[in-house]
Amino acid sequence: MAGIVACVLLSFVTVVNAQVQTSFMEYIQSRMGVLEDRIAQWHDQSTRYSSELRDFKNQVLKMLENIEKERDSVRNEMENTNIRVDRLEREVDYMETQNPAPPCVDIDEKLTELQISKKKKKEKYEKLTDCSDVISQVNAMKILKRYGSSAGLWTKDPIGNSEKVYVFDGAGNDTVFVFSRMKEFTLSSSTRKAARIKLPFPWIGTGHVVYGGNLYYIRQGDEFQVIKFDLANKTVVDSAVIPIEEQVPVYGLSKFNYIDIAADEEGLWFIYATKENERNICLAKLDPSSLGIEQMWDTPCPIENAESAFVVCGSLYVVYNTKLPSRSRIQCVFDVSGTISSENVPIVYFPKRYGSHSSMKYNPKDKQIYAWDDGYQIIYKLSMKPKEELY
Template structure:
């Protein structure tokens, strides 16, 4: 009997201990089944994503091929358009030379005598040189580089043999950059090989000039002053307030210029405008030693749409444009000696492609113009002819 009871107890204990193991195994099997299902789903999704990625890659490759074809087509169209534009420009140049714009109208005598105001000197200018050239056409244009602001000026010493380049960046500053030669200016970064010349007073506008070792520049305090600054000694030699009242911007497209100092074979000149004669540009001869005005003229050249001007052999050439930049042209000429007029001189066009000239400095030695066009430094080579050939 005792043996039977012992067997029964052994069986009961075995059943009790085996039941948790079966439950645990069943739980593990269930979890494994869930994992197998998730792995199967991951494989399906991975295969689907791989197929979609492959299809997307093929689509992108086709798009790139189409873009490359369109780019080649656009390139060909641009080349054809460029050829057509160049042909059209040549035709426009020809038409412009055959149909020049109307010349400037002579100024009304009342403008200079209004209300008993002080008359400009009407006598003809007595030339000090035998220069009798006038501009026939612009024969070449060379773009040197792009430097600095949209407005500025660059020039050489217009009365010396120096090769130094002077750069005025902007329409208002106090630092002039000086390069020893054209090569350094052309090839260097904006200020890498430049010597900085700090001026005692800031300038205004782009009407400054380097002449015979001195810098003549415009300063605005209570009035506009002409400052004569020695580049050798870095000191002010002289300054003067010109006998000009109620000044207004001299160029309709360059509102920052109230006085423009220029040079030619005769010396220094001042281009300006006043409220008394607010529709037309005025001209004066400047003594470089004393900064005094030797003679003054009212010109028939309008301020409207003028962008810059310069003097050659005693003749003022005014360059015009439009508010929406097109082609610059010399449309008005005023000769202080009275030997030529706008009616006798053909309209000269500049082959520019940017905006509006903020400065144009004529170099009498080189017969070239150093121009600043929307930040680009440009040299225009001029073709000259004798005044007698105009008649």
């Protein structure tokens, strides 16, 4: 009997194990089917994403190709525009040359009397050098940077080998910024790298020069005074009251300038104006040592619409503009030796840029003009020719 029971139990256990195995296998097969379905979905999604990515890549490449074509088209249009602008400027220059502005000779009886009465002004000027060049054109222009106020000046010493750059910010101040060389001034975003020289008296206007290690600048008090300041020792070497009565602004478009000191191959000059001759600019030769005036001239160059001036080889060049800034131009020339006049010197135009020049400082050493145009510092390279070629 026990053997029968054992056999029955063994058969029962075998049947149960077979059912469990069958259920387990069915479960495993079911899970594998679910995984296969999910893998198939992932494969389909990956294929779709790859296709979309490929389509997107093709779209981007096509857009980049179109952008490149548009950029080339815009570049060609800009080049054509520049060519047209250059052609237009040449045509304007030609028209202005063919139809020049009214001559800046306006002699009245009062001016004639003044010229006759002032014997010193009529004396023949004795040149100190053999310089005989005249400006023929502005050969090149370089915009260095934008720094400071709309009015100011920057310059170098034409005497000696110093490469220092002196910056005067504003038409009235008492601190001069000094950069050791041109590159340092160009690359500096501020005046932190500049040395500072605090002057004993504030300056007025933008008519100052650095010459032979000294700063010659204008101080306004009860009377206008020229101060000679030693830049190395930082001391006042000399000063003198300017012996010119009833001064008025020398430039119609730069009312802050009463005296403009200029340097050239001959030395130093005063450019000024007085109530006695309100309509025209005057010129005087300055002795750098004694600060005395050696000789004086009344020029035919009008004050109206003048913005700045400078002297080259003993000739005064007056730069004119309009109240609405246009192209600055040298429209009046006065030669103290009487060799040339405005009638036989062509009008020289400066490239149009920002506003008008608050200062233009000629450097006889490198034949360049250091200009301050509405806060921009600009270098003009000049082309020169002998005065004999004008005739």
